[in-house]
Amino acid sequence: MKNNIDIMSKIVCFSFFLLVFFSCKHHENEYHSITDKIEAESKNYHGTSISSEAYIGDIKTIEITEGGHTFLIPERKSQIKSYACTECHTKPLSQMQSKNLKKAHWDIKLDHANANTMNCITCHDGTNMDHLTSLTGKSIDFNNSYNMCSQCHNKQFEDWKGGAHGKRIGGWAPPRASMTCVNCHNPHKPHFESRWPARFNTQKVKERE
Amino acid sequence: MSNNNKKWFSLNLGRKEKVSSGSCSCGKTSGGCGTSSNSHHMTDDEFAAAAINASIGEERTKDGFEQVFDVKMDRRTAFKKLTASLLIGAGAVSTSCSVISGDESREKSQIDWEEQFKGNYKLMTDEEKQATVDRLVRSYQLRTGKTLSMSSKNAEEDVLFGYAFNISKCQGYMDCVNACVEENNQDRDSQMQYIRIHEMKDGKGFNFNEADDNYYHEVPAEGHFYMGTQCFHCDNPPCVEVCPVQATWREDDGLVVVDYDWCVGCRYCMAACPYDGRRFNWSKPEVPEAEINHNQHYLGNRMRKKGVMEKCTFCVQRSRAGKNPACVEACPTGARIFGNLLDPNSTIRWVLENKKVFRLKEDLGTEPKFWYFMD
Ligand code: SF4
Ligand code: SF4
Numbered sequence: 001m002k003n004n005i006d007i008m009s010k011i012v013c014f015s016f017f018l019l020v021f022f023s024c025k026h027h028e029n030e031y032h033s034i035t036d037k038i039e040a041e042s043k044n045y046h047g048t049s050i051s052s053e054a055y056i057g058d059i060k061t062i063e064i065t066e067g068g069h070t071f072l073i074p075e076r077k078s079q080i081k082s083y084a085c086t087e088c089h090t091k092p093l094s095q096m097q098s099k100n101l102k103k104a105h106w107d108i109k110l111d112h113a114n115a116n117t118m119n120c121i122t123c124h125d126g127t128n129m130d131h132l133t134s135l136t137g138k139s140i141d142f143n144n145s146y147n148m149c150s151q152c153h154n155k156q157f158e159d160w161k162g163g164a165h166g167k168r169i170g171g172w173a174p175p176r177a178s179m180t181c182v183n184c185h186n187p188h189k190p191h192f193e194s195r196w197p198a199r200f201n202t203q204k205v206k207e208r209e
Numbered sequence: 210m211s212n213n214n215k216k217w218f219s220l221n222l223g224r225k226e227k228v229s230s231g232s233c234s235c236g237k238t239s240g241g242c243g244t245s246s247n248s249h250h251m252t253d254d255e256f257a258a259a260a261i262n263a264s265i266g267e268e269r270t271k272d273g274f275e276q277v278f279d280v281k282m283d284r285r286t287a288f289k290k291l292t293a294s295l296l297i298g299a300g301a302v303s304t305s306c307s308v309i310s311g312d313e314s315r316e317k318s319q320i321d322w323e324e325q326f327k328g329n330y331k332l333m334t335d336e337e338k339q340a341t342v343d344r345l346v347r348s349y350q351l352r353t354g355k356t357l358s359m360s361s362k363n364a365e366e367d368v369l370f371g372y373a374f375n376i377s378k379c380q381g382y383m384d385c386v387n388a389c390v391e392e393n394n395q396d397r398d399s400q401m402q403y404i405r406i407h408e409m410k411d412g413k414g415f416n417f418n419e420a421d422d423n424y425y426h427e428v429p430a431e432g433h434f435y436m437g438t439q440c441f442h443c444d445n446p447p448c449v450e451v452c453p454v455q456a457t458w459r460e461d462d463g464l465v466v467v468d469y470d471w472c473v474g475c476r477y478c479m480a481a482c483p484y485d486g487r488r489f490n491w492s493k494p495e496v497p498e499a500e501i502n503h504n505q506h507y508l509g510n511r512m513r514k515k516g517v518m519e520k521c522t523f524c525v526q527r528s529r530a531g532k533n534p535a536c537v538e539a540c541p542t543g544a545r546i547f548g549n550l551l552d553p554n555s556t557i558r559w560v561l562e563n564k565k566v567f568r569l570k571e572d573l574g575t576e577p578k579f580w581y582f583m584d
Contacts, residue, residue, distance in 0.1 A: 034576040038550045038558075042551040045552055048366070048552075162556065163559050163560065164556070164560045165378075165584070167540070167541075167542075172532075172533055172547045172557075173549070179543065192541075192542060194429060196425070196428070197381060197428055198382055198384045198387045203400040204423045
């Protein structure tokens with residue numbers, strides 16, 4: 001009899017312990033916040049089978065590594081209509097600005113910063129039109145034109161490297177492909193135009209009358 | 210019937226591959242089951258008309274709102290409504306057992322029957338999910354002669370979807386709204402939209418009372434900023450908690466989804482959502498045949514019916530395949546960022562760790578997986 005009571009009390013004690021133990025670990029309250037959860041669950045992240053590679057499409061890309069981030073950006077030079085520029089720019093610019101030569105680029109109006117800060121030769125090298133030129137006169141490849149922009153827009157550059165600025169191409173999964181500066185901003189006129197919204201909901205107007 | 214693993218009752222209505230020839234599920238071994246009584250066989254159209262008449266009757270001319278708030282329910286109409294669903298089942302039996310009706314209408318009614326009495330998607334095994342998806346595809350093919358692809362792809366391990374929205378980038382163009390409507394086959398009649406873009410006055414914070422979500426003027430307007438809302442796929446979703454029939458739930462990759470075939474249309478979830486994330490089909494959703502997106506997912510953009518709840522699914526048909534949601538793809542400013550929160554190298558993680566992010570009504574503890582940030 002005494003033995004039985006002993007066993008019973010042991011069982012009761014043990015189940016009480018179990019209850020206490022498990023009630024502190026309700027599934028939904030396992031983490032304090034979503035941030036804790038993300039941190040904990042991504043500790044053993046092994047990658048997924050999902051790839052976004054197929055959605056990049058036939059865009060020609062190049063791989064770059066900037067600030068510890070490696071990702072793809074669209075290749076630029078093949079997109080410029082008559083690259084290499086030196087096919088027309090056979091002579092230094094100063095000699096080509098004469099009256100009797102065929103005019104080109106007349107439609108480009110520079111609307112980027114102001115005339116004190118920028119003109120054509122802030123970015124273009126009049127003696128070597130196939131490359132861009134940095135503020136200190138170092139040559140920059142057209143494919144890496146973000147190096148041009150980042151000289152002033154360094155905050156945006158930081159965000160772009162990490163992925164907070166600049167649209168992703170294709171999908172969210174690796175490999176990452178992001179637009180580079182000039183894919184969205186016309187370097188001669190970098191601001192976004194104002195325009196009309198894509199749609200107007202007439203039904204909503206009726207509902208709220 | 211023979212499968213013991215089934216969680217619900219299903220009736221085999223003379224599908225050739227399952228039933229030995231000459232026998233019908235009603236038990237007779239010769240002739241159609243309908244032949245003994247000289248009953249008049251309705252054509253499909255007649256039957257549909259009768260069923261609709263029994264279920265909605267005079268209410269056909271009213272819109273969804275009037276139907277709910279303006280209903281005179283006497284015993285006769287109540288009884289009619291009750292019998293309507295039975296009738297659909299009975300109709301399926303009668304058509305499928307009939308010798309007169311063709312193979313196609315037999316198959317159609319078999320599908321109708323199985324769809325009518327299938328279980329909750331959440332409880333289905335992968336084979337059952339595949340089966341219901343196959344049925345829906347076949348039924349669409351029988352009705353329209355067109356094919357569509359419908360996926361039942363499950364959540365992938367090590368994926369938790371999250372979204373970030375840059376309020377200093379959004380210009381209020383609403384390209385995302387257009388893309389969303391087209392991608393997700395939303396009702397064109399009622400102009401349903403999952404996404405709302407709110408135009409807010411600078412310097413007043415998030416003031417939804419003074420915000421306009423249906424502006425039509427050149428944007429961005431002077432002195433205003435824009436922010437978008439949609440379903441935030443809360444990690445602790447109150448909408449899921451209140452559903453009396455568990456027709457809506459959180460998937461393992463964090464998507465909050467609705468089984469449109471299990472939803473009874475009570476709209477509790479709509480009331481429970483603190484973010485205005487849910488949309489209800491007050492009328493039969495209409496999408497012109499030419500505009501239907503045929504790349505579908507059971508939990509996503511497949512065609513809905515009247516009286517069910519729907520909402521943003523982060524484009525489950527796209528995101529589970531590795532594509533960006535349609536809104537992310539359509540946004541010309543790059544204000545929308547989407548990705549896997551569990552991948553330490555993902556861009557969304559970089560945003561959460563390096564930008565000042567915040568969420569709406571954080572104090573509610575709903576843990577939305579939709580963050581806002583500024584440049
Ligand atoms: S935003 Fe609303 S509908 Fe979406 S998961 Fe949260 S509570 Fe549910
Ligand atoms: S409307 Fe549908 S999903 Fe929402 S609570 Fe009711 S049954 Fe559940």
